[in-house]
Amino acid sequence: xxxxxxxxxxxxxxxxxxxxxxxxxxxxxxxxxxxxxxxxxxxxxxxxxxxxxxxxxxxxxxxxxxxxxxxxxxxxxxxxxxxxxxxxxxxxxxxxxxxxxxxxxxxxxxxxxxxxxxxxxxxxxxxxxxxxxxxxxxxxxxxxxxxxxxxxxxxxxxxxxxxxxxxxxxxxxxxxxxxxxxxxxxxxxxxxxxxxxxxxxxxxxxxxxxxxxxxxxxxxxxxxxxxxxxxxxxxxxxxxxxxxxxxxxxxxxxxxxxxxxxxxxxxxxxxxxxxxxxxxxxxxxxxxxxxxxxxxxxxxxxxxxxxxxxxxxxxxxxxxxxxxxx
Amino acid sequence: xxxxxxxxxxxxxxxxxxxxxxxxxxxxxxxxxxxxxxxxxxxxxxxxxxxxxxxxxxxxxxxxxxxxxxxxxxxxxxxxxxxxxxxxxxxxxxxxxxxxxxxxxxxxxxxxxxxxxxxxxxxxxxxxxxxxxxxxxxxxxxxxxxxxxxxxxxxxxxxxxxxxxxxxxxxxxxxxxxxxxxxxxxxxxxxxxxxxxxxxxxxxxxxxxxxxxxxxxxxxxxxxxxxxxxxxxxxxxxxxxxxxxxxxxxxxxxxxxxxxx
Numbered sequence: 001x002x003x004x005x006x007x008x009x010x011x012x013x014x015x016x017x018x019x020x021x022x023x024x025x026x027x028x029x030x031x032x033x034x035x036x037x038x039x040x041x042x043x044x045x046x047x048x049x050x051x052x053x054x055x056x057x058x059x060x061x062x063x064x065x066x067x068x069x070x071x072x073x074x075x076x077x078x079x080x081x082x083x084x085x086x087x088x089x090x091x092x093x094x095x096x097x098x099x100x101x102x103x104x105x106x107x108x109x110x111x112x113x114x115x116x117x118x119x120x121x122x123x124x125x126x127x128x129x130x131x132x133x134x135x136x137x138x139x140x141x142x143x144x145x146x147x148x149x150x151x152x153x154x155x156x157x158x159x160x161x162x163x164x165x166x167x168x169x170x171x172x173x174x175x176x177x178x179x180x181x182x183x184x185x186x187x188x189x190x191x192x193x194x195x196x197x198x199x200x201x202x203x204x205x206x207x208x209x210x211x212x213x214x215x216x217x218x219x220x221x222x223x224x225x226x227x228x229x230x231x232x233x234x235x236x237x238x239x240x241x242x243x244x245x246x247x248x249x250x251x252x253x254x255x256x257x258x259x260x261x262x263x264x265x266x267x268x269x270x271x272x273x274x275x276x277x278x279x280x281x282x283x284x285x286x287x288x289x290x291x292x293x294x295x296x297x298x299x300x301x302x303x304x305x306x307x308x309x310x311x312x313x314x315x316x317x318x319x320x321x322x323x324x325x326x
Numbered sequence: 327x328x329x330x331x332x333x334x335x336x337x338x339x340x341x342x343x344x345x346x347x348x349x350x351x352x353x354x355x356x357x358x359x360x361x362x363x364x365x366x367x368x369x370x371x372x373x374x375x376x377x378x379x380x381x382x383x384x385x386x387x388x389x390x391x392x393x394x395x396x397x398x399x400x401x402x403x404x405x406x407x408x409x410x411x412x413x414x415x416x417x418x419x420x421x422x423x424x425x426x427x428x429x430x431x432x433x434x435x436x437x438x439x440x441x442x443x444x445x446x447x448x449x450x451x452x453x454x455x456x457x458x459x460x461x462x463x464x465x466x467x468x469x470x471x472x473x474x475x476x477x478x479x480x481x482x483x484x485x486x487x488x489x490x491x492x493x494x495x496x497x498x499x500x501x502x503x504x505x506x507x508x509x510x511x512x513x514x515x516x517x518x519x520x521x522x523x524x525x526x527x528x529x530x531x532x533x534x535x536x537x538x539x540x541x542x543x544x545x546x547x548x549x550x551x552x553x554x555x556x557x558x559x560x561x562x563x564x565x566x567x568x569x570x571x572x573x574x575x576x577x578x579x580x581x582x583x584x585x586x587x
């Protein structure tokens with residue numbers, strides 16, 4: 001069975017999502033809403049972790065890709081839905097609605113991926129802070145563009161989006177995202193992402209086309225961010241450009257940093273914990289961001305490698321490991 | 327393997343590179359034949375590493391021509407040049423610090439990899455077969471260099487001498503025809519240096535390689551190289567067998583200053 005171990009894990013994840021969906025009617029609807037947001041945030045965090053964590057390209061534009069996915073998917077179900085649904089079996093057909101939603105999400109993901117390609121191509125020549133600023137600018141541009149498209153609701157955004165998102169879709173997508181990132185990274189091909197992060201010059205010298213790897217990570221990460229955006233739109237039923245600003249990107253970056261860059265399990269845990277924590281802190285409103293920021297400062301000072309980075313086996317003391325460079 | 331320059335592998339003709347007003351390398355001619363072990367020496371700042379960076383495409387020559395196996399490689403990206411069959415190590419070690427020793431070498435198999443992104447996602451039979459074939463090759467390479475015991479150690483936790491050797495293993499994993507070693511003996515003690523010299527000769531013989539060795543340590547260079555080129559202020563001031571270089575007045579002058587000449 002080892003031959004199919006990875007595929008079985010994915011299948012298990014999808015099955016678990018479905019069982020969760022079957023059990024959903026027995027869960028308090030407030031908590032169900034939060035658990036759905038948890039799943040969406042896990043997808044966002046894991047996909048950003050491919051870009052920021054594994055490939056080391058610091059992107060602050062994840063909310064921009066999420067916005068593209070959210071608007072595309074919402075526009076698909078809102079505008080094309082009424083025309084397409086009768087062909088797919090009507091609004092009463094679960095399969096028809098499912099198919100429409102699937103294509104809406106896919107369209108959102110693909111458009112976000114194309115945006116990732118367009119933005120990533122020229123800007124991935126930049127490194128570190130410069131790339132962060134370019135992606136930040138991109139995220140803001142997206143939100144301004146959506147604010148100025150009247151047919152997409154302008155500043156008011158889109159409302160009345162059908163609530164197609166449920167835990168099956170959400171956790172199914174999360175499972176696929178996690179599978180994709182882990183399957184990639186655990187292959188000779190995918191080790192290239194980490195090589196690019198660790199030392200770009202050495203990676204080039206080993207025959208790795210670093211630009212191509214960076215763009216691949218960017219496109220894949222944006223694709224899943226777009227799908228997560230689509231899920232988000234169909235969960236909260238109303239989206240507006242203010243929901244996808246810089247602060248949203250920061251929130252996702254915090255998941256990644258808190259969980260540990262390039263540590264998928266840690267990033268998942270961070271997304272789960274912080275999403276639930278956010279709900280608990282909702283009572284104190286704006287103070288939430290203060291606590292967030294404070295948490296980040298403390299964490300960077302005490303555990304720069306992330307909350308959830310475990311080390312097994314003996315650690316080599318720095319003193320016993322002289323790395324003189326000539 | 328002392329066929330000499332009968333089969334030309336790498337040739338630099340009149341290579342010059344200027345950084346602003348500074349001519350780092352000036353009109354350099356250098357050729358390496360198949361199976362040759364050539365040394366490149368010179369005082370600090372003579373331009374040795376710049377020559378490496380020219381050959382590997384990190385820098386582009388301002389003037390001149392570089393050809394490898396009969397084809398011009400000027401203007402090629404570094405990863406294309408590795409693809410042609412030139413691998414290198416770095417003067418200041420550049421391993422992938424967070425990857426294990428095993429993965430450092432595995433990544434270098436990238437060029438010969440048939441499976442790409444989609445294969446890694448589907449994980450079919452061919453993908454798994456290739457992955458295990460690569461794993462075997464990596465382990466046998468590590469065995470040659472006695473690094474197999476460290477396979478799961480993160481590269482940054484490796485002792486210094488092992489890091490240098492791992493760089494050589496990683497370069498070999500790209501299956502090069504020409505290996506460029508940039509000061510492999512730097513920071514090593516005399517025993518380690520002797521080991522390294524034996525290792526370089528062994529590797530050259532086993533993998534049928536040509537080697538270009540940049541080194542400060544005269545013992546290492548004189549003891550391993552068949553032919554030595556000497557750089558000073560970016561110009562080649564001498565070239566020949568170790569004995570000729572040892573007694574060359576210009577070389578002595580460059581290293582010790584003209585008062586001693």
